[in-house]
Amino acid sequence: AQTVTQSQPEMSVQEAETVTLSCTYDTSESDYYLFWYKQPPSRQMILVIRQEAYKQQNATENRFSVNFQKAAKSFSLKISDSQLGDAAMYFCAYRSFQTSGSRLTFGEGTQLTVNP
Amino acid sequence: EPEVTQTPSHQVTQMGQEVILRCVPISNHLYFYWYRQILGQKVEFLVSFYNNEISEKSEIFDDQFSVERPDGSNFTLKIRSTKLEDSAMYFCASSLAALLYFGPGTRLTVT
Numbered sequence: 379a380q381t382v383t384q385s386q387p388e389m390s391v392q393e394a395e396t397v398t399l400s401c402t403y404d405t406s407e408s409d410y411y412l413f414w415y416k417q418p419p420s421r422q423m424i425l426v427i428r429q430e431a432y433k434q435q436n437a438t439e440n441r442f443s444v445n446f447q448k449a450a451k452s453f454s455l456k457i458s459d460s461q462l463g464d465a466a467m468y469f470c471a472y473r474s475f476q477t478s479g480s481r482l483t484f485g486e487g488t489q490l491t492v493n494p
Numbered sequence: 495e496p497e498v499t500q501t502p503s504h505q506v507t508q509m510g511q512e513v514i515l516r517c518v519p520i521s522n523h524l525y526f527y528w529y530r531q532i533l534g535q536k537v538e539f540l541v542s543f544y545n546n547e548i549s550e551k552s553e554i555f556d557d558q559f560s561v562e563r564p565d566g567s568n569f570t571l572k573i574r575s576t577k578l579e580d581s582a583m584y585f586c587a588s589s590l591a592a593l594l595y596f597g598p599g600t601r602l603t604v605t
Contacts (some may be wrong), residue, residue: 411592421583423537423596430592469537473592479525479549481539482587482594 380405380472384485391460392493398445399455399488401470409475412446412453413482417467426468429453431475457490465492496520498597500586506603507576515571515600517586526569527587527594528561530554537585543569576604 381404391397403412414426429437429446436444441461445454457464467487474480499518507513519526528540541551543561560572569588573580581604587594 420598421531421601422598423585423587425593428593473594475592479542479544479589481527481542481550481552482529482537483539484537486536 380407380410380474380483382470382472382483382485384470384488386488387486388489388491390491390493391457393460393462395460396456396458397460397490399457399468399470399490401453401455401485403451403453403470403472403485405451405472405474407474407476411473411475412444413471413473414442414444414453414455415469415471415484416464417469417487418465423469427455460492462492462494465490498586498588498595500584500597500600502600503598504601504603506605509578509604510575512572512574513576513602515573515584515586515602517569517571517597518567519569519586519588520590520595521567523588523590523595525549525589526561526563527589528571529585529587529596531583531585531599532579533582540571573602576602578604580604 383402410431412429416424427439441458443456469487470485471482501516526543531537541555542549583599585599586597
């Protein structure tokens with residue numbers, strides 16, 4: 379079974395600074411998807427960014443980018459120019475590519491605080 | 495943009511009662527899911543549903559739980575004889591391909 383680990387329960391960053399959230403995962407599969415979800419106090423799950431394992435290029439979405447290291451099974455999220463609205467719980471998640479309708483497996487989450 | 499909807503947003507029930515949580519997935523999606531998040535904890539997979547049957551379930555999804563797609567649009571999660579530890583946020587999601595689209599969640603409080 380796949381597992382996802384986020385070793386940083388809490389992180390903080392100053393507004394306009396850059397922060398990196400860590401995620402590692404364990405799998406025996408070669409094809410899969412990785413995601414970062416944001417969960418603000420409303421508890422809505424909001425997709426931030428996704429990465430297909432077969433793509434070598436790191437995904438980027440505006441101020442959000444990932445550092446995907448397939449051999450190391452590492453998938454970190456970098457938030458540049460942090461804004462107060464970025465404060466939330468961030469979850470890393472894994473999904474198998476091989477089985478349609480496969481489950482998402484989430485990490486424990488990292489609570490991000492943005493200081494003004 | 496189409497979205498997943500869930501009702502109610504908050505449900506309070508007494509221990510031992512049955513509850514039904516409702517979801518309307520995105521209309522052309524084929525796969526449906528329920529997830530649970532106990533306050534302060536991670537999001538946990540409960541069950542996935544495809545072609546009118548359960549395709550996968552976790553160890554959490556025991557005989558207390560059931561899912562149904564009664565009318566081609568709604569997707570429901572029934573919890574029989576609720577326990578205090580069932581208090582959580584319950585998320586419905588649907589997908590057509592790689593991306594899961596989550597609903598806003600139903601907060602279940604068991605007293």
